[in-house]
Amino acid sequence: MSAIGVHFGYTCACVAIFKDGRADVVANDAGDRVTPAVVGFRDTEQIVGLAAKQGRIRNAANTVVKVKQMLGRRFDDPETKAHQTETKCQVVSKDGKPYYEITVGQQPQHVAPEDVAKLIFSKMRETAQSALGSDTSEAVITVPFEFAHAQRRALREAAEAAGFRVLRMIHEPAAALLAYDVGQDSSSGKSHVLVYKLGGTSLSVTVLQINGGIFRVLSTKTDHGIGGESLTQALAQHLASEFKRVYKHDVSSNARAMLKLMISADMTKHSLSSLGSANCFVDSLHDGIDFECNVSRARFELLCSSLFNKSIQPIRSVLAEAGLSTSDINKVALCGGSARIPRLQQLIREMFPDVELLNSAPPDEVIAVGAALEAGLLVGREGLAPEEESVTVDVSAADILLKEVDEAGAETFTLLLPSGTPLPARRHHSLPADGQLSSLCLEIYQRFSSERPDLLSKMILRELQPMQDNRCIDAVVTMKRDGSLHVSCVDRSTGRSEAVTIAAAATSSTLLTRSKQKATDVLSEDPRSFMTPFQAPPILKYQRKRGEGEAAGEGQDLTMIGVVIHV
Known part of the structure; x- marks a missing residue:
């Protein structure tokens, strides 16, 4: 019995499979366990993933990024307007809804955000089915807390259009805790857990109370003003300054050159999570000049120090809203690709010196693993004993x-x-x-x-x-x-x-x-x-x-057992 878990993020997507009682992330055809959520359109094909991200340098007008931001929104939505300022791909209105204007061949085409998401989901399905060796399509999809009904439905419809049979959509913090098996022992008593997620374009912090196997969301906060791309941008600006210092050319206003630096800075940032220094190389950055620069982890941490401090500030406001202090937290779970950064983990450890930090699993994979575990549970539901039924x-x-x-x-x-x-x-x-x-x-x-x-x-x-x-x-x-x-x-x-x-x-x-x-x-x-x-x-x-001797039925009076979920 097998199933699939998919985490569809703003900048990346990850898929995990449940098979033989365990969940594992699977690599795509390029060998990467995380796939950039980028789609490039060419004359005869649509390219998904790293190739589309790298090809954005030459094909920016026909490359769609951060499509999740557009799902289920109207053209006049503030999020749509914000997205238009960040993408080189033209966004137009059609019946009040946003569409990407793709120019391939002689005539421009209008592509809905849901159709772009469908292509990414199709890539995830192909990756999972290739690893499973079967046509399994049952899946659980993760969704952010802040998504309204329209966004959740658009995400679900895109997954179903790609061939998935969506069993359920679960919150990203809950999926992360499932992956770490947090709260699954109902006899462990009451505890408080903080889930910290720093993704490509957003930061979310959620505090949950766990009691007897029940998750209660006490407070949550999402900030779209900071994410991994903010750190990449800071590093890219430093590289542009170094190029100007050495070669006397200012490329900060050159969109194509800065895009090259952003791609190189992103790879350098990832390397610095595990290495003390990393070499950044850009071929023909400006006027045929190749650029090479070595960046140390210490330099990167200095460049991003203000951003790191900004990244942990929401923790205190969320705790205050929940009426808790740092000493009340029992565990902190990290998720999101940027949560890999050692300096960020150090700051969180300093804030919670006596708390268990859950970061043994790769933060950019842990949400997909939790979704796969939930999918595995749901496909095996036929075997539940009668006493495990719920009202x-x-x-x-x-x-x-x-x-x-x-x-x-x-x-x-x-x-x-x-x-x-x-x-x-x-x-x-x-x-x-x-x-x-x-x-x-x-x-x-x-x-x-x-x-x-x-x-x-x-x-x-x-x-x-x-x-x-x-x-x-x-x-x-x-x-x-x-x-x-x-x-x-x-x-x-x-x-x-x-x-x-x-x-x-x-x-x-x-x-x-x-x-x-x-x-x-x-x-x-x-x-x-x-x-x-x-x-x-x-x-x-x-x-x-259901308790012993309690009859089934929806109309009976039920005792609420401390269940107040804050959405």
Whole structure:
């Protein structure tokens, strides 16, 4: 019995296979265990991986990088605008969605980000199936915490279009902890674990509480302003300065020369994680001049010292948000390619001197390994004993808010259903309003974590009769187990009412009990879900082991066992 785990990152992708009870990362046809998430388009072919990354020097306009940033987004999304400033490949709008404009042959082609992701997933599937020697397609895909429903669905659809049968999508921190077998012993008692991930373009820090095999996310923070590319950029600027010092030519404004230096600096950075010094060589950097420079690890650490300090600052803010100190953390897990850097590991060790640092597995591979372990569990589910079955409790994954505007025009958000509310749930809220108003607009929002609230729906009470005193509007919000949201409002004085129902979108679930007491924080999506003009907030499913003599059934009262997952 075999299965596949895939970690699709912003800059790289990694695939692991589960076979004969163990999970291992497999190398691609170039012998690399991690594949650059880069796709180059040429007249008759699409190139994925290192060859596309290296060919970007000559084919930048037709080479797509960081496609994960574009998945499931609209053209006017701020992330799309940010991506446009970072890529040489033209991004155009088509029906309000972003497309890459690829010029091959006589006519330009418009390629959707999901189609680019499909090519990368196809490469991962071919790599895994070649190692397995079979056409196994069952896979678990990892997803960042900050991904909204649209991004998760786009990632899933790209994987399925590439031939994968997606069993589940799980959070990246949970996958990393699975790889290290953290929290799988339900008798180990309560502990706190910090997952530190420094990838190519982003930094994420997550604090989890583990108790009896249950993962509870206490706090998480993602910063897209720093990543491994920030370190590479600092080294490339140093190399440009060295070239100017020796050859009296400034290449800092030469896009092609700087791209060459970035590629060389990236390889040098990787070498310095295991060597004390590394040689950087660039063929024909400028005016036919070959450039060679030796960089020591000490020099690299000095160049990036401010970036290293910036990289560990979020740890303290996440701990403060969780109400913990460094002494409360029992383990720190490292993941992401840039977490290999010795100086960064040293700074984290200094912050947590008495804590076990989990870094024995390559940080850029550990998430894929955890995904493969989860996939192996899911494909073997048929063999679960009856006592290992689970029952579920649905809860809201997002805050549900009502926006009110006072006479001065100031906006106030009232929290009606906080994330983690067991479903079904019903909330009543009274709103005072001016008696002279002839109409009243109510807006319902959802909010994930500390993000800006997103509008779900609005309703308008029209033709209100003027009255001397202030009027009172009663709003009732009801969320069902399937995630559908029903909102009604009534003018108490006249009885005039309006109502709106926001149909359920895809649900997400958190698995709390599994074979042999194992547990992981998981996001899954129902492929039968549908979209409506106003998308209902997704829900989380909490599962726990059924006690002795407890009958199956969804409608029974269940005792929540300290399960509050922060999404």
